[in-house]
Amino acid sequence: MELAEVEAAVAELDAVYRPVANAPVDLERLPQLGEDVAAALSALDVGDRAEAVLGEMVELYAAGDGGTRAAVRELFDRYPSFRWAAQLPYADDVDAVRAELILFSARDQGSDTRDEILGLRDLCDRARRAGVDVDALLAEVAAISSDIDRYGMGSTRSILLGHRDRRIG
Numbered sequence: 001m002e003l004a005e006v007e008a009a010v011a012e013l014d015a016v017y018r019p020v021a022n023a024p025v026d027l028e029r030l031p032q033l034g035e036d037v038a039a040a041l042s043a044l045d046v047g048d049r050a051e052a053v054l055g056e057m058v059e060l061y062a063a064g065d066g067g068t069r070a071a072v073r074e075l076f077d078r079y080p081s082f083r084w085a086a087q088l089p090y091a092d093d094v095d096a097v098r099a100e101l102i103l104f105s106a107r108d109q110g111s112d113t114r115d116e117i118l119g120l121r122d123l124c125d126r127a128r129r130a131g132v133d134v135d136a137l138l139a140e141v142a143a144i145s146s147d148i149d150r151y152g153m154g155s156t157r158s159i160l161l162g163h164r165d166r167r168i169g
Contacts, residue, residue, distance in 0.1 A: 001056045003071055009053045013086065014079035016046050021081035041085055050086035058088070058099050061106045062144065069144060073108045083110055092130035094137070097123065101141040105156055108146050113153040124163050135164040 001009075020040045029036060041047065059070045076083045088099055100123050109116050127134045142160040149155050154162070 001053075001060075003060060003068065006053060006056050006060065006072075007075055010057075010075050010082050011054065013050050014045055014082040017041070017050075017081040017085040020044065021084050047087075050082070051089060054086050054088055054103065055099075057106060062102050062140045067111050069106070069146075072106050073146065076110070077105045080111060083107055092118070092126055092132065094132055097127040097132050097134065098141070101137055101160070102144075105141050105145040107162070108156050109150050109153075109159075112167055113151045113159075115143050117153075117159060119165060120159065121166075124166060138164050 010063045020037065023040070025033065026036075050143045057072055061069050064072070088096070088103060090096075095169070104116065104120055104123070107116065124134050124138070127137075142157045145155070145157040145160055147155045149158075153159075
C-alpha cells in the first residue's frame with residue numbers, strides 16, 4: 001500500500017472510530033468502562049481492517065526514510081480517533097514486540113506522553129517475561145525514532161533508550 005492509500009484508509013477508519021473515541025464517560029458505569037468501550041469498538045466491526053492498516057503503517061515506517069517516517073507520524077497526529085482505537089494483535093514474540101515498538105515510535109507520544117510511557121513499560125515487562133531481548137529492540141527502534149521533545153518529557157528516541165536495562169515491575 002502506498003502512503004496515500006494508507007491515509008485514505010486511516011481517514012475512513014478515524015471517522016468510524018470518532019463517535020466511540022469522543023463519547024462522554026458515564027460516571028455511573030465507570031467500573032464497566034473497559035467493557036463498554038470494547039463492546040462499542042467491536043460493534044463497529046472494523047478491527048481486522050484497522051489491524052491490517054496498522055500493519056501497513058508499521059512496514060512503511062520501518063522501511064522508509066526520514067520523510068516517510070515523518071509522514072506516518074503526521075497521520076497519527078491528524079487522525080487521533082484511529083490512533084486511540086486501532087491496535088495490533090497481542091503477542092509476545094520478537095516480531096510482534098518489534099512491531100509494537102515501531103508503532104510506539106510512529107505514534108510519537110500521541111496526545112499524552114504519560115499514557116504512552118505506561119503502555120511502553122507494560123509492553124517491555126511482558127516481553128521480558130516472555131524472554132524477548134527487549135533492550136536490543138529498543139535500541140533498534142530508537143535509531144529510527146524522532147529526536148524531537150514534543151511535550152517536555154523527552155523525545156521518543158530518548159524515551160525508548162531510557163527503557164533499556166529497566167527491571168520488570
